[in-house]
Amino acid sequence: MISSTTCINSFRLARHYATSTAVKYTAFGTPNQVLKVVQENVNDNVNGDEVLVDMLHAPINPVDFNLAQGTYAFQPQLPAIAGSEGVGKVVKVGSNVTGLKPNDFVIPVISSKVAGTWRTKAVFSExxxxxxxxxxxxxxxxTVSINxxxxxxxxxDFEKLKAGDVIIQxxxxxxxxxxxxxxxxxxxxxxxxxxxxxxxIDDVVDHLKKLGGDIVVTEDYVRTQAFQRLVxxxxxxxxxxxxxxxxxxTELARNVADNGTLVTYGGMSREPVTIPTSHLIFRNVNVRGFWLNNWFETHSAAERQAMFDDIFDLIRNKHLKVWVEKHKxxxxxxxxxxxxxxxxxxKVVLDLQL
Amino acid sequence: MISSTTCINSFRLARHYATSTAVKYTAFGTPNQVLKVVQENVNDNVNGDEVLVDMLHAPINPVDFNLAQGTYAFQPQLPAIAGSEGVGKVVKVGSNVTGLKPNDFVIPVISSKVAGTWRTKAVFSExxxxxxxxxxxxxxxxTVSINxxxxxxxxxDFEKLKAGDVIIQxxxxxxxxxxxxxxxxxxxxxxxxxxxxxxxIDDVVDHLKKLGGDIVVTEDYVRTQAFQRLVxxxxxxxxxxxxxxxxxxTELARNVADNGTLVTYGGMSREPVTIPTSHLIFRNVNVRGFWLNNWFETHSAAERQAMFDDIFDLIRNKHLKVWVEKHKxxxxxxxxxxxxxxxxxxKVVLDLQL
Known part of the structure; x- marks a missing residue:
């Protein structure tokens, strides 16, 4: 009986399943402790709108820590495969898939759910x-779909900026x-x-200036009269x-122009955004937030396409360089x-096929 | 010589000037100390677009304190006549005045300058x-032009509100x-x-409920679970x-809906507006400011007219009552x-002709 069962399972695996290596967590906690490298089966026999993908590269982003800690704005359903962005290559497509074919490069873009890119094989819907x-x-x-x-x-999305305008970040x-x-x-x-x-700091200033940063200053310097003279x-x-x-x-709010906008997209200090009342009332500073997940959820495929096309052109024209170090x-x-x-x-990028 | 000079001055006063009683300040400081009741001459012989007005009523608003203290967003030119809103009646108009005639009621609306309504007579431009x-x-x-x-x-101006929607203030x-x-x-x-x-507090709750307030709670209560059950x-x-x-x-920011707006139009506590980052990023709460001066400066006469017409209709229909106590x-x-x-x-309103 034992050998017979084994035989049936082997037969099914050979026909329907491929093995994927994945980084998985079954509970929220300290990422070093909850993230486990596991082997698992992936359905090799894709149907309908399913697409089997060999994942190629995936970065390790700060959001991946927060997701594994369970401290992000949403909690993934457990067990979850880690990794929120990456690129793969199509292996097989289901019969209803019309826009993709084998060997196409694909980027998973899944708002409010974790793509689970830290794995060697995955099945996504088209x-x-x-x-x-x-x-x-x-x-x-x-590394293009988040940062x-x-x-x-x-x-x-917040101010109509033209050549010669200034931003501060x-x-x-x-x-x-x-x-x-x-x-x-x-x-x-x-x-x-x-x-x-x-x-x-000297390396940072040098790096940012080489990338095209016009003025690079420290947090302390922004508070000085010397900074005001500089700008x-x-x-x-x-x-x-x-x-x-x-x-x-608060310093950004002080420096933004009348009627300008302060957009918060992260909170590394874990401190709230504090705005002196006068900047809101008398200078009409607008204080907004931005969350990429929300943008993806509320915009059409055509709008996504237009954005990615622009970004790909910036990369092709060498205007936008990504700085990665690859790790097996x-x-x-x-x-x-x-x-x-x-x-x-x-940025640390996993080379998923090595 | 002395009597001759006196005679000429008397003659000029009789022909061109009327006497006005006014509350004036020549320096910024504690309002009780810097505000002085004075008699002064007003040009009775209006020219061009000038309009001579007998001021009838003017309220004492909090902004009048800040202006006299020199602590407001702009400082009036000194010496200044106090009082930022009021109503008067036209006495005489200059030859270029087309829209006003004697006995018309008028409200001075002057952005970024103090109207100087605490006086018995004034000359304004049309x-x-x-x-x-x-x-x-x-x-x-x-009392209609500020509050x-x-x-x-x-x-x-911030959210499209319809019947059944809720606001918090x-x-x-x-x-x-x-x-x-x-x-x-x-x-x-x-x-x-x-x-x-x-x-x-009991009187306040009673008063606000009688005016039509649906829920009236204290600052402390907003922080409780009981409040969350109430709403x-x-x-x-x-x-x-x-x-x-x-x-x-901060409590208002916590309670406003996703994608809602928190508008700051005053800062009585003298403390800044503090917003936890998550409300900006994940809930897309918009944080804005409003300053009436800025609105008047950036909107047309037709837009002002439309607003005042609506407000006058609210008053006529008894939907909007003003609560004043008159003082001589x-x-x-x-x-x-x-x-x-x-x-x-x-609100304390000065009866300027008594």
Whole structure:
């Protein structure tokens, strides 16, 4: 009986299932403890609108920590496969799939659910996949759907910016921050970039200036008269981008132009956004928030396409560079540890087929 | 020589000047100390677009204190006549005046400058005056151009509100607050009204409920589970109106609906507006400011007219009542002292011809 059962299972596996290596969590907690590398079966016999994908590359983003901790704005259904963005290649498509074929590059774009990109094979529905061009390097495709898209929307959706306008942002050396600098530069928009005064501050300033940042200053410097002299000849920033909160956000509010907008898209300091009343009433500063998930949920496929087309063009024209360091998926633990080190300019990307 | 000079001056006064009693300040400081009742000459021989007005009624508003203190968003040119709104009656018009004639009621509407309504006679230019209807009581006309207009704009300019929608406001027993309650009530919009827990709290709750306030609660109560149960069956408020700041504003942000708007139009606590990051990012709460001066500066005569017409209709239809207590201008000191007492439901209005 035992051998017979084994035989039947083997037969089914051979016909319908492929093995996928995945990083999975079955409970929320400290990411180092709850994230486990597991082997699991993936249905190889796709039906309907299903698409079987070999995942190629996937970055480790800060949001992946919060999701595993259970502290993000939504909690994934458990058990969950980790990883919120990445790129894959289509292996097989179901009979109802019309827009994708084998060997197409695809990016999972799934709002309010975790894509689960840290795995070697996955089955998605066609509508969860965005078809990506073949002429963009896979590591750029893997890292394009969260940070450059956020930067793109921040620059597009709140103020009508034209060449010569100025924006100010904190967390300027974050992955969104460096995308903002580059996209703004490509449009002739000047950037005032605020960074934390960490040990490697000279390297950070140098890096951001090379990317096209017009002014790069520390959080402390923004509070000084010297900073006001430095920016005295520039138009006041129409747009301020905040990923920090606390006093850093307050300084952005002080510096944004009358009738300008302060957009919060992150809260690294874990402190609230505090705005002196006078800036709201007498200077008509608008204080807004941005969440990419919400944008994806409320915009059409055509609007997504237009955004990705623009971003792919920026990458093709070398206006937008992604800075990654690749790590073998088979060395997940060390890659994960590396992703938690501060002071990197490069995003840690898992090479899922190695 | 002395009698001759006196004679010439008397002759000039008789021909060109009338005497006006006015409350004037020549320096910024404690209002009780800097505000002085003076007699001064007003040019009786109006030219061009000038209009000579007998002022009838003018309220004492909180902004008048801040202006005299020199702590408002702009400082009046000194010496200044106090009083930022009121109503008068046209006495004479210059040869270029086309829209006003003697005996018309007029409201001075002057943004970013103090109208100087605490006086018995004044010369304005025609464009500084808004012609008011004769069938509205003068004390209502005198108090309409700051508080009911602010309430009207707060309810019109930030969210599209329809019957059945809910708003929440703090400082609900302020003069703007009671206007908000009444205008909302006339439109079928429900109001959640937050007030400070002062000694006369029962009177305040009773008063606001009689005006049409649906729910009236204290600042402390808003933080409780009991409050959440109280409002559980209502739609969440699309609009939150903040005139306090600090933790009171934070509670409004917590209670406003996803994609709703928190508008700050005052800062009684002198504390900034503090918004937890998650409400901005994940709930897309919009945080805005409103300043009536700015609205007047950026909107046309036709837009002003449309607003005032609506407000006058609300008054005519008894939907909007103004609560005033009249004081003789000749007893200015006691009227001023009375205006500084807390716990009044009625605005102190100077009867300028008594």
């Amino acid at each position: 509508k969860q996949l965005f078809k990506a061009p073949a002429d963009i390097p896979a590591e750029a495709l893997a 450059p898209t956020t930067a793109y929307r921040l620059l597009n 904190n967390a300027a050396n974050s992955m969104v921050g460096v995308s903002v600098i580059q996209i703004a530069k490509a449009r002739g928009i000047k950037t005032i970039n605020v960074v934390r005064n960490t040990g490697d 005295a000849d520039l138009p006041r920033p129409k747009l301020a981008l905040n990923a920090v909160g606390g006093s850093s956000a 998926f088979s060395e997940f633990s060390s890659a994960f540890a590396r992703s938690q080190e501060s002071g990197k300019f490069r | 464009k500084q005056l808004f012609k008011a209807p004769a069938d509205i009581p003068a004390e209502a006309l005198a 009911p207009t602010t309430a009207y704009r707060l309810l019109n 703090n400082a609900a027993n302020s003069m703007v607050g009671v206007s908000v309650i009444q205008i909302a009530k006339a439109r079928g919009i429900k109001t959640i009204n937050v007030v400070r827990n002062t000694g006369d 559980a069956d209502l739609p969440r408020p699309k609009l939150a109106l903040n005139a306090v700041g600090g933790s009171s504003a 201008f000749s007893e200015f000191s006691s009227a001023f002292a009375r205006s500084q007492e807390s716990g009044k439901f009625r």
